[in-house]
Amino acid sequence: MxxxxxxxxxxxxxxxxxxxxxxxxxxxxxxxxVPIGVQRAQQRLRDEIESNPLRFFAQGLSDRIIHTRRHLAAFLGADPEVSALVPNTTAAASLVLQSVKLEPADEVLLTDHAYGAVAMAARRRCRRAGATVRTVALPMGATDAELVSRVRSALRPGRTKLLIIDQIASATATTFPVREIAAAAHEHEIPVMVDAAHVPGMLLVDVASIGADFWVGNLHKWAFAPRGTALLSVAPEWRRKMEPLVVSWDQEQGFPHAVESQGTLDYTPWLTSPTGLFTLRTLxxxxxxxxxxxxxxxxxxxxxxxxxxxxxxxxxxxxxxxxxxxxxxxxxxxxxxxxxxxxxxxxxxxxxxxxxxxxxxxxxxxxxxxxxxxxxxxxxxxxxxxxxxxxxxxx
Structure with missing residues (x-):
């Protein structure tokens, strides 16, 4: 059309x-x-919690989270064993940034399409490590080949310790060839984080085939989930390096459980997200x-x-x-x-x-x-x- x-x-x-x-x-x-049916499903979960909070948090919550994670990962083509439910892409960015080792001579490479809060997180992390943030300009309207070429030219092997690239940029609604860009960075063993905040529910995606070290997408934008629902998928070699931003009772279980288990967090958005996908598929x-x-x-x-x-x-x-x-x-x-x-x-x-x-x-x-x-x-x-x-x- x-x-x-x-x-x-x-x-x-x-x-x-x-x-x-x-x-x-x-x-x-x-x-x-959020569709009305999803709102009501979330409210039923909240009612369940308030009928007996101890039972909800102490009996079977972990299994319900695992089941939800597997459901969302299957929808996105991600491996559920190396994926974790997180509140949003911004939280995931801070998690990734703290898991990447940075020293004073190192840098994190962004593009001028990067989401503002993600760029702020990168600057804070680099400031604390004595490292630097550098930005590569990518013009709107450039071809995929031009975009890949510009990013490849901006990489500094030995100094660039992380490349953060959007799959769909928020400010410019520009899509980027993330698979090809990740491959270019990996030629120099530079890890890549793909900010795919707008992808779930809008675009078909197979996360595993992208080959990024880190990929995160929100399901509360286009997949009809309640706000506060995102999936972070990491490459298997990074699994042991992922540390939660807040230490809680499942710390010793490692990623993804240590990241997902956060005490009295409101888990109802995550647990209701399959209802959002059901609504999407029903339409x-x-x-x-x-x-x-x-x-x-x-x-x-x-x-x-x-x-x-x-x-x-x-x-x-x-x-x-x-x-x-x-x-x-x-x-x-x-x-x-x-x-x-x-x-x-x-x-x-x-x-x-x-x-x-x-x-x-x-x-x-x-x-x-x-x-x-x-x-x-x-x-x-x-x-x-x-x-x-x-x-x-x-x-």
């Missing part, structure tokens, strides 16, 4: 969510949206991917046209199933993170539209998401009203 044709709605899908009908929620990518995952990518493309086109952005300047999706698209904002708008946040809030307040605005490369970028609860007319209304709002905002 071309970007000129909005997709037909998936019957009944909109009724699965409890989103405010007075708001156009075009920002599924930031925090996801028809192929149909969901086709719908979301087509609707995101449609939204990008109509909003881009409204802002007089030439079609050639609209960033193309690197994967046909991508459900997030970028529309460059007029020059001078949202060029810094605080300005981007202020504009996002202004759009929400004035237009009742939730979207994402990011500052990247000195340019403001509007990121549009599409999910089964969205409709073409939401993007049409947004396109009609946004130009005047931006005109008034700049005055």
């Amino acid at each position: 071309s970007a000129g044709e909005p997709p037909a709605p998936i019957p009944g899908a909109r009724l699965l969510f409890s989103l405010d009908p007075g708001v156009s929620y075009l920002n599924h990518g930031s925090f996801g949206a 028809g995952w192929e149909e969901v991917r086709a719908h979301n990518s087509a609707l995101a493309g449609y939204g990008q086109r109509v909003v881009g046209e409204a802002l007089n952005v030439p079609v050639a300047e609209l960033p193309r999706p690197g994967d046909p199933d991508l459900a997030m698209r970028i529309v460059p904002l007029p020059a001078g708008l949202a060029t810094t993170p605080p300005e981007a946040q202020a504009l996002r809030q202004h759009i929400a307040d004035k237009l009742a539209v939730e979207t994402a605005v990011n500052a990247w490369g000195g340019r403001g970028l509007l990121r549009l998401s599409a999910q089964v609860y969205n409709r073409p007319e939401e993007y049409d209304r947004f396109a009609e009203r946004l130009p005047q709002l931006l005109h008034d905002y700049r005055r």
Whole structure:
């Protein structure tokens, strides 16, 4: 389906969510949206806990976590024995960074598409070790071959101790050829962490075939899990080196149990996540991917046209199933993170539209998401009203 044709709605899908009908929620990518059935399944677990907390935490919890991990790992093509449930990709990044040995002459290599909190974690880890963080610039619109070449040229064998690469970048909705990039880094024995926060539920993935040393994806964005659910998969040779950020009672069992066992943590998001996958499969995952990518493309086109952005300047999706698209904002708008946040809030307040605005490369970028609860007319209304709002905002 071309970007000129909005997709037909998936019957009944909109009724699965409890989103405010007075708001156009075009920002599924930031925090996801939990279906009502998943919310209720989580509440039943909370009710179970409160009926007898000791029984819940002391009898069979570990087995339930293991069962859930295996279920999620199978969905993602990961080995459950070297994977762990974690709250999110940011927590996983800190876990990985502390597990990689760094000395004063070493460095961690990022790209300029790296998620802000992950970059902050890398800088803190390097600051404590006396190491450095270095960033390689990767232009939007570059071919896979160009991306691999740029990353390969930026590697410093002997000094680069970790490469962190996004599979789908949050700010720019750019996909990266992570399998090929990991292979290039491994030519110099440089470990690779893939930040795949947006991948589960949006793209087909086989984690094992990527060959990364560390891969982590959130299931609360596109796989309908409650927030606080992610899977971290590590290469077998790293298993003994993975230490939890907090020591708890299963410390001696090692990874993944030591990472997953965190005392009175709320485990209900993890244990409910298979219900999210069930919902996704019930809707028809192929149909969901086709719908979301087509609707995101449609939204990008109509909003881009409204802002007089030439079609050639609209960033193309690197994967046909991508459900997030970028529309460059007029020059001078949202060029810094605080300005981007202020504009996002202004759009929400004035237009009742939730979207994402990011500052990247000195340019403001509007990121549009599409999910089964969205409709073409939401993007049409947004396109009609946004130009005047931006005109008034700049005055």
